[in-house]
Amino acid sequence: MATGNDTTSSGMPLVESLQVLRDTRGDDEVVLTVMGTAREWMALGDLHPLDWIYVPSSMGQAPSLGLGMALAQPGKNVVVCNGDGCLLMNLGSLVTITQQAPKNLTLIIFDNGIYEITGGQPTPAIDDDGSRVDYPGLARAAGFQQVHVFDDLVSWQAAARDLIDADGPTFIHLSISPVPGASGPRSPSKAPPRAHAFAKSFRAD
Amino acid sequence: MFTGPQIVSLLTELGITHVVTIPDSTLGQWEDDIRAAAAISYLGVCREGEAWAVAAGLYLGGARPLVMIQCTGLFESGDSLRNALFDYQLPLFAMIGYRSFLSQATLPGDTCLAFTEPVLDAWGLDWVLYDRPEDLPGQLEAIAGQYHRCQEAGVPGVALVAEGRA
Numbered sequence: 001m002a003t004g005n006d007t008t009s010s011g012m013p014l015v016e017s018l019q020v021l022r023d024t025r026g027d028d029e030v031v032l033t034v035m036g037t038a039r040e041w042m043a044l045g046d047l048h049p050l051d052w053i054y055v056p057s058s059m060g061q062a063p064s065l066g067l068g069m070a071l072a073q074p075g076k077n078v079v080v081c082n083g084d085g086c087l088l089m090n091l092g093s094l095v096t097i098t099q100q101a102p103k104n105l106t107l108i109i110f111d112n113g114i115y116e117i118t119g120g121q122p123t124p125a126i127d128d129d130g131s132r133v134d135y136p137g138l139a140r141a142a143g144f145q146q147v148h149v150f151d152d153l154v155s156w157q158a159a160a161r162d163l164i165d166a167d168g169p170t171f172i173h174l175s176i177s178p179v180p181g182a183s184g185p186r187s188p189s190k191a192p193p194r195a196h197a198f199a200k201s202f203r204a205d
Numbered sequence: 206m207f208t209g210p211q212i213v214s215l216l217t218e219l220g221i222t223h224v225v226t227i228p229d230s231t232l233g234q235w236e237d238d239i240r241a242a243a244a245i246s247y248l249g250v251c252r253e254g255e256a257w258a259v260a261a262g263l264y265l266g267g268a269r270p271l272v273m274i275q276c277t278g279l280f281e282s283g284d285s286l287r288n289a290l291f292d293y294q295l296p297l298f299a300m301i302g303y304r305s306f307l308s309q310a311t312l313p314g315d316t317c318l319a320f321t322e323p324v325l326d327a328w329g330l331d332w333v334l335y336d337r338p339e340d341l342p343g344q345l346e347a348i349a350g351q352y353h354r355c356q357e358a359g360v361p362g363v364a365l366v367a368e369g370r371a
Binding site: 052056057058059060061062064065066067068069070071072073090092093095096099100191192194195198199202203 | 223225246248249250251252254255257258259260261262263264265266267268270284285287288289292293294295
Protein backbone atom coordinates (compact mmCIF):
# COMPACT_ATOMS: atom_id res chain seq x y z
CA MET A 1 0.00 0.00 0.00
CA ALA A 2 0.96 3.61 -0.33
CA THR A 3 3.56 4.79 2.16
CA GLY A 4 4.53 8.31 1.15
CA ASN A 5 2.92 11.72 1.09
CA ASP A 6 3.38 12.33 -2.60
CA THR A 7 0.10 10.89 -3.74
CA THR A 8 -1.33 13.14 -6.39
CA SER A 9 -4.86 13.29 -7.65
CA SER A 10 -6.11 14.88 -10.80
CA GLY A 11 -9.45 16.47 -10.40
CA MET A 12 -11.31 19.68 -10.02
CA PRO A 13 -10.28 22.40 -7.56
CA LEU A 14 -11.99 22.13 -4.20
CA VAL A 15 -12.96 25.79 -3.99
CA GLU A 16 -14.55 25.89 -7.41
CA SER A 17 -16.41 22.64 -6.84
CA LEU A 18 -17.90 24.11 -3.67
CA GLN A 19 -18.71 27.35 -5.46
CA VAL A 20 -20.91 25.32 -7.80
CA LEU A 21 -22.88 24.14 -4.81
CA ARG A 22 -23.00 27.60 -3.32
CA ASP A 23 -24.34 29.04 -6.56
CA THR A 24 -27.14 26.50 -6.86
CA ARG A 25 -28.06 26.06 -3.21
CA GLY A 26 -31.71 26.84 -2.41
CA ASP A 27 -32.68 29.09 0.46
CA ASP A 28 -34.37 26.28 2.40
CA GLU A 29 -31.61 23.71 1.93
CA VAL A 30 -29.13 22.58 4.53
CA VAL A 31 -25.50 22.41 3.47
CA LEU A 32 -23.33 20.45 5.90
CA THR A 33 -19.58 20.85 5.49
CA VAL A 34 -16.69 19.31 7.39
CA MET A 35 -12.88 19.40 7.38
CA GLY A 36 -11.57 20.91 4.12
CA THR A 37 -15.00 21.62 2.72
CA ALA A 38 -15.90 23.55 5.87
CA ARG A 39 -12.70 25.57 5.66
CA GLU A 40 -13.31 26.59 2.06
CA TRP A 41 -17.07 27.04 2.46
CA MET A 42 -16.46 29.61 5.18
CA ALA A 43 -13.85 31.34 3.03
CA LEU A 44 -16.28 31.69 0.14
CA GLY A 45 -18.46 34.23 1.92
CA ASP A 46 -21.13 34.86 4.51
CA LEU A 47 -22.79 31.87 6.07
CA HIS A 48 -26.43 30.97 5.52
CA PRO A 49 -28.67 30.17 8.53
CA LEU A 50 -28.93 26.61 7.22
CA ASP A 51 -25.20 26.12 6.84
CA TRP A 52 -24.05 23.51 9.32
CA ILE A 53 -20.34 24.02 9.68
CA TYR A 54 -19.47 20.70 11.29
CA VAL A 55 -16.49 22.07 13.19
CA PRO A 56 -15.72 20.73 15.72
CA SER A 57 -16.62 17.36 14.33
CA SER A 58 -16.49 13.71 15.14
CA MET A 59 -14.60 12.56 12.08
CA GLY A 60 -16.73 10.25 9.97
CA GLN A 61 -20.09 11.21 11.38
CA ALA A 62 -21.17 13.87 8.87
CA PRO A 63 -23.32 11.47 6.78
CA SER A 64 -25.01 10.17 9.94
CA LEU A 65 -25.67 13.67 11.20
CA GLY A 66 -27.09 14.62 7.82
CA LEU A 67 -29.26 11.51 7.80
CA GLY A 68 -30.82 12.52 11.08
CA MET A 69 -31.46 16.02 9.75
CA ALA A 70 -33.03 14.69 6.57
CA LEU A 71 -35.36 12.35 8.46
CA ALA A 72 -36.43 15.05 10.90
CA GLN A 73 -37.27 17.54 8.17
CA PRO A 74 -38.28 15.55 5.08
CA GLY A 75 -39.46 18.68 3.30
CA LYS A 76 -36.02 20.24 3.24
CA ASN A 77 -33.05 19.07 1.20
CA VAL A 78 -29.93 18.19 3.13
CA VAL A 79 -26.61 18.20 1.28
CA VAL A 80 -23.66 16.63 3.07
CA CYS A 81 -20.16 17.53 1.87
CA ASN A 82 -17.85 14.80 3.11
CA GLY A 83 -14.25 13.83 2.47
CA ASP A 84 -13.01 10.44 1.33
CA GLY A 85 -10.99 9.96 4.51
CA CYS A 86 -14.06 10.82 6.54
CA LEU A 87 -16.17 8.32 4.63
CA LEU A 88 -13.64 5.58 5.29
CA MET A 89 -14.21 6.09 9.00
CA ASN A 90 -17.90 5.35 8.71
CA LEU A 91 -18.58 3.18 5.68
CA GLY A 92 -21.52 1.61 7.49
CA SER A 93 -23.30 4.93 7.23
CA LEU A 94 -23.86 4.20 3.54
CA VAL A 95 -25.95 1.18 4.52
CA THR A 96 -27.76 3.04 7.27
CA ILE A 97 -28.68 5.78 4.80
CA THR A 98 -30.04 3.45 2.14
CA GLN A 99 -31.98 1.49 4.74
CA GLN A 100 -33.76 4.70 5.73
CA ALA A 101 -33.76 6.01 2.14
CA PRO A 102 -34.56 9.69 2.73
CA LYS A 103 -35.44 11.27 -0.59
CA ASN A 104 -34.08 14.63 0.52
CA LEU A 105 -30.50 13.59 1.30
CA THR A 106 -27.55 14.15 -1.02
CA LEU A 107 -24.13 12.86 0.04
CA ILE A 108 -21.21 14.38 -1.87
CA ILE A 109 -17.77 12.82 -1.48
CA PHE A 110 -14.93 15.20 -2.21
CA ASP A 111 -12.23 12.64 -2.99
CA ASN A 112 -8.65 13.91 -2.97
CA GLY A 113 -7.13 10.63 -1.83
CA ILE A 114 -5.38 12.07 1.19
CA TYR A 115 -5.79 13.21 4.75
CA GLU A 116 -5.33 16.80 3.70
CA ILE A 117 -5.28 18.74 6.93
CA THR A 118 -2.83 16.41 8.68
CA GLY A 119 -0.13 16.88 6.07
CA GLY A 120 -1.33 15.07 3.01
CA GLN A 121 -0.87 11.45 4.00
CA PRO A 122 -2.58 9.07 1.57
CA THR A 123 -5.60 7.27 2.88
CA PRO A 124 -5.57 3.47 2.99
CA ALA A 125 -7.78 3.60 -0.08
CA ILE A 126 -4.81 4.48 -2.31
CA ASP A 127 -2.48 1.70 -3.38
CA ASP A 128 1.17 2.00 -4.32
CA ASP A 129 0.30 1.63 -7.96
CA GLY A 130 -2.13 4.53 -7.73
CA SER A 131 -5.23 2.39 -7.83
CA ARG A 132 -8.04 3.63 -5.64
CA VAL A 133 -11.01 2.26 -3.83
CA ASP A 134 -14.13 2.49 -5.96
CA TYR A 135 -16.30 4.70 -3.79
CA PRO A 136 -19.19 4.88 -6.28
CA GLY A 137 -19.06 1.09 -6.41
CA LEU A 138 -19.24 0.93 -2.64
CA ALA A 139 -22.24 3.24 -2.70
CA ARG A 140 -24.02 1.10 -5.28
CA ALA A 141 -23.27 -2.04 -3.32
CA ALA A 142 -24.66 -0.39 -0.21
CA GLY A 143 -27.91 0.22 -1.99
CA PHE A 144 -27.72 3.72 -3.44
CA GLN A 145 -29.82 3.87 -6.59
CA GLN A 146 -28.62 7.35 -7.51
CA VAL A 147 -24.83 7.38 -7.94
CA HIS A 148 -23.11 10.04 -10.01
CA VAL A 149 -19.45 10.65 -10.75
CA PHE A 150 -17.80 13.88 -11.86
CA ASP A 151 -14.21 14.61 -12.79
CA ASP A 152 -14.63 18.11 -14.20
CA LEU A 153 -16.28 21.31 -13.13
CA VAL A 154 -18.33 21.85 -16.26
CA SER A 155 -20.17 18.55 -15.90
CA TRP A 156 -20.63 19.00 -12.16
CA GLN A 157 -21.98 22.50 -12.65
CA ALA A 158 -24.41 21.35 -15.32
CA ALA A 159 -25.82 18.55 -13.20
CA ALA A 160 -25.72 19.80 -9.61
CA ARG A 161 -29.15 21.41 -9.35
CA ASP A 162 -31.00 18.53 -10.96
CA LEU A 163 -29.26 15.95 -8.79
CA ILE A 164 -30.11 17.76 -5.56
CA ASP A 165 -33.72 18.08 -6.68
CA ALA A 166 -34.02 14.43 -7.69
CA ASP A 167 -35.38 11.83 -5.31
CA GLY A 168 -32.57 10.45 -3.20
CA PRO A 169 -30.73 9.35 -1.33
CA THR A 170 -28.15 10.47 -3.86
CA PHE A 171 -24.44 9.74 -3.81
CA ILE A 172 -22.15 12.08 -5.75
CA HIS A 173 -18.45 11.44 -6.17
CA LEU A 174 -16.25 14.40 -7.08
CA SER A 175 -12.59 13.92 -7.95
CA ILE A 176 -10.79 16.79 -6.24
CA SER A 177 -7.24 18.08 -6.41
CA PRO A 178 -5.49 18.21 -3.03
CA VAL A 179 -4.80 21.62 -1.55
CA PRO A 180 -1.09 21.65 -0.66
CA GLY A 181 -0.33 22.82 2.85
CA ALA A 182 -3.96 23.19 3.75
CA SER A 183 -4.83 23.76 7.37
CA GLY A 184 -7.73 22.49 9.37
CA PRO A 185 -10.91 24.51 9.68
CA ARG A 186 -11.67 26.65 12.68
CA SER A 187 -15.08 26.85 14.28
CA PRO A 188 -16.67 30.11 13.13
CA SER A 189 -18.02 30.73 16.62
CA LYS A 190 -18.89 28.83 19.78
CA ALA A 191 -20.54 25.57 18.85
CA PRO A 192 -23.49 25.38 21.28
CA PRO A 193 -25.02 28.75 20.33
CA ARG A 194 -24.49 27.88 16.68
CA ALA A 195 -26.35 24.63 17.17
CA HIS A 196 -29.19 26.47 18.88
CA ALA A 197 -29.45 29.05 16.10
CA PHE A 198 -29.27 26.40 13.41
CA ALA A 199 -32.00 24.33 15.05
CA LYS A 200 -34.25 27.36 15.27
CA SER A 201 -33.84 28.07 11.55
CA PHE A 202 -34.04 24.43 10.54
CA ARG A 203 -37.24 23.78 12.47
CA ALA A 204 -38.96 26.91 11.15
CA ASP A 205 -41.56 26.46 8.41
CA MET B 206 -35.99 -6.80 32.64
CA PHE B 207 -38.64 -4.89 30.71
CA THR B 208 -40.96 -6.19 28.05
CA GLY B 209 -41.42 -4.66 24.62
CA PRO B 210 -44.90 -3.36 25.39
CA GLN B 211 -43.64 -1.76 28.59
CA ILE B 212 -40.84 0.00 26.74
CA VAL B 213 -43.17 1.18 23.98
CA SER B 214 -45.58 2.51 26.56
CA LEU B 215 -42.77 4.37 28.26
CA LEU B 216 -41.35 5.83 25.05
CA THR B 217 -44.80 6.84 23.85
CA GLU B 218 -45.46 8.60 27.13
CA LEU B 219 -42.17 10.45 26.75
CA GLY B 220 -42.98 11.53 23.20
CA ILE B 221 -39.99 9.75 21.68
CA THR B 222 -40.18 9.94 17.89
CA HIS B 223 -37.17 7.84 16.88
CA VAL B 224 -35.28 4.99 18.53
CA VAL B 225 -31.75 4.97 17.13
CA THR B 226 -30.30 1.62 17.97
CA ILE B 227 -28.24 -1.48 17.62
CA PRO B 228 -29.86 -4.38 19.44
CA ASP B 229 -28.29 -6.77 21.86
CA SER B 230 -29.95 -9.89 23.20
CA THR B 231 -31.99 -7.85 25.67
CA LEU B 232 -32.74 -4.71 23.68
CA GLY B 233 -33.47 -6.82 20.64
CA GLN B 234 -36.44 -8.39 22.39
CA TRP B 235 -38.17 -5.02 22.24
CA GLU B 236 -37.60 -4.48 18.53
CA ASP B 237 -40.83 -5.91 17.14
CA ASP B 238 -42.94 -3.88 19.52
CA ILE B 239 -41.00 -0.68 18.83
CA ARG B 240 -41.30 -1.23 15.10
CA ALA B 241 -45.02 -1.75 15.50
CA ALA B 242 -45.50 1.46 17.46
CA ALA B 243 -47.30 4.00 15.31
CA ALA B 244 -45.68 7.08 16.77
CA ILE B 245 -42.11 5.78 16.96
CA SER B 246 -39.68 5.20 14.11
CA TYR B 247 -37.18 2.39 14.57
CA LEU B 248 -33.82 3.44 13.13
CA GLY B 249 -31.15 0.78 13.06
CA VAL B 250 -27.54 1.87 12.61
CA CYS B 251 -24.42 -0.13 11.76
CA ARG B 252 -22.13 1.09 14.53
CA GLU B 253 -22.91 2.86 17.76
CA GLY B 254 -20.99 6.01 16.90
CA GLU B 255 -23.54 6.58 14.19
CA ALA B 256 -26.33 6.50 16.74
CA TRP B 257 -25.25 9.68 18.51
CA ALA B 258 -24.74 11.55 15.24
CA VAL B 259 -28.07 10.45 13.76
CA ALA B 260 -29.79 11.37 17.00
CA ALA B 261 -28.06 14.76 16.93
CA GLY B 262 -29.37 15.45 13.44
CA LEU B 263 -32.85 14.36 14.44
CA TYR B 264 -32.78 16.61 17.49
CA LEU B 265 -31.60 19.60 15.48
CA GLY B 266 -34.53 19.03 13.16
CA GLY B 267 -37.05 19.02 15.99
CA ALA B 268 -37.49 15.30 16.59
CA ARG B 269 -37.19 13.58 19.99
CA PRO B 270 -34.76 10.73 19.49
CA LEU B 271 -33.62 8.09 21.96
CA VAL B 272 -30.29 6.31 21.60
CA MET B 273 -30.63 2.64 22.58
CA ILE B 274 -27.37 0.67 22.67
CA GLN B 275 -25.45 -1.80 24.80
CA CYS B 276 -22.66 -0.62 27.11
CA THR B 277 -20.13 -2.08 24.68
CA GLY B 278 -21.51 0.39 22.16
CA LEU B 279 -21.01 3.15 24.68
CA PHE B 280 -17.34 2.20 24.77
CA GLU B 281 -17.14 2.18 20.99
CA SER B 282 -18.89 5.45 20.39
CA GLY B 283 -16.99 7.83 22.63
CA ASP B 284 -15.88 10.39 20.06
CA SER B 285 -19.31 10.74 18.55
CA LEU B 286 -20.85 11.05 22.00
CA ARG B 287 -18.26 13.66 22.95
CA ASN B 288 -19.03 15.73 19.90
CA ALA B 289 -22.82 15.68 20.17
CA LEU B 290 -23.18 15.95 23.94
CA PHE B 291 -20.26 18.19 24.80
CA ASP B 292 -19.09 20.14 21.74
CA TYR B 293 -22.66 21.04 20.75
CA GLN B 294 -24.24 20.42 24.17
CA LEU B 295 -27.24 18.60 22.74
CA PRO B 296 -29.47 17.11 25.45
CA LEU B 297 -29.72 13.63 23.98
CA PHE B 298 -31.04 10.80 26.10
CA ALA B 299 -29.90 7.20 25.90
CA MET B 300 -31.03 3.86 27.20
CA ILE B 301 -27.94 1.72 27.62
CA GLY B 302 -28.00 -1.98 28.33
CA TYR B 303 -25.68 -3.00 31.16
CA ARG B 304 -24.43 -6.38 30.02
CA SER B 305 -24.24 -9.16 32.63
CA PHE B 306 -25.22 -6.96 35.55
CA LEU B 307 -27.94 -9.31 36.73
CA SER B 308 -25.73 -12.35 36.15
CA GLN B 309 -22.79 -11.38 38.30
CA ALA B 310 -23.30 -14.21 40.77
CA THR B 311 -23.52 -16.94 38.17
CA LEU B 312 -21.42 -15.50 35.35
CA PRO B 313 -18.73 -13.29 36.87
CA GLY B 314 -15.84 -11.87 34.93
CA ASP B 315 -17.52 -9.79 32.25
CA THR B 316 -15.30 -6.72 32.05
CA CYS B 317 -18.34 -4.63 31.16
CA LEU B 318 -19.00 -4.72 34.89
CA ALA B 319 -15.64 -3.11 35.57
CA PHE B 320 -15.82 -0.35 33.01
CA THR B 321 -19.40 0.73 32.38
CA GLU B 322 -20.01 2.84 35.45
CA PRO B 323 -16.53 4.44 35.55
CA VAL B 324 -16.86 5.38 31.89
CA LEU B 325 -20.23 7.02 32.50
CA ASP B 326 -18.72 8.86 35.45
CA ALA B 327 -15.77 9.93 33.34
CA TRP B 328 -18.11 11.47 30.79
CA GLY B 329 -19.85 13.31 33.61
CA LEU B 330 -23.23 12.16 32.43
CA ASP B 331 -26.45 12.16 34.41
CA TRP B 332 -26.88 8.40 34.62
CA VAL B 333 -29.08 6.19 36.76
CA LEU B 334 -28.90 2.42 37.12
CA TYR B 335 -32.19 0.56 36.84
CA ASP B 336 -31.57 -2.86 38.32
CA ARG B 337 -34.68 -3.83 40.26
CA PRO B 338 -36.77 -6.24 38.22
CA GLU B 339 -38.97 -6.79 41.26
CA ASP B 340 -40.20 -3.19 40.96
CA LEU B 341 -40.94 -2.78 37.28
CA PRO B 342 -43.61 -0.08 37.53
CA GLY B 343 -41.40 1.95 39.81
CA GLN B 344 -38.41 1.52 37.51
CA LEU B 345 -40.37 2.70 34.48
CA GLU B 346 -41.68 5.70 36.38
CA ALA B 347 -38.16 6.50 37.48
CA ILE B 348 -36.85 6.44 33.91
CA ALA B 349 -39.63 8.79 32.90
CA GLY B 350 -38.74 11.07 35.77
CA GLN B 351 -35.07 11.07 34.84
CA TYR B 352 -35.89 11.83 31.22
CA HIS B 353 -38.09 14.80 32.12
CA ARG B 354 -35.53 16.09 34.58
CA CYS B 355 -32.77 15.98 31.96
CA GLN B 356 -34.93 17.60 29.29
CA GLU B 357 -35.98 20.40 31.61
CA ALA B 358 -32.37 20.99 32.57
CA GLY B 359 -31.25 20.78 28.94
CA VAL B 360 -28.65 18.12 29.69
CA PRO B 361 -28.03 14.64 28.30
CA GLY B 362 -28.91 11.59 30.32
CA VAL B 363 -28.44 7.85 30.40
CA ALA B 364 -30.82 5.23 31.75
CA LEU B 365 -28.54 2.29 32.46
CA VAL B 366 -30.69 -0.81 32.27
CA ALA B 367 -29.42 -3.95 33.96
CA GLU B 368 -29.27 -6.99 31.71
CA GLY B 369 -28.83 -10.67 32.34
CA ARG B 370 -30.64 -13.12 34.54
CA ALA B 371 -30.59 -12.81 38.28
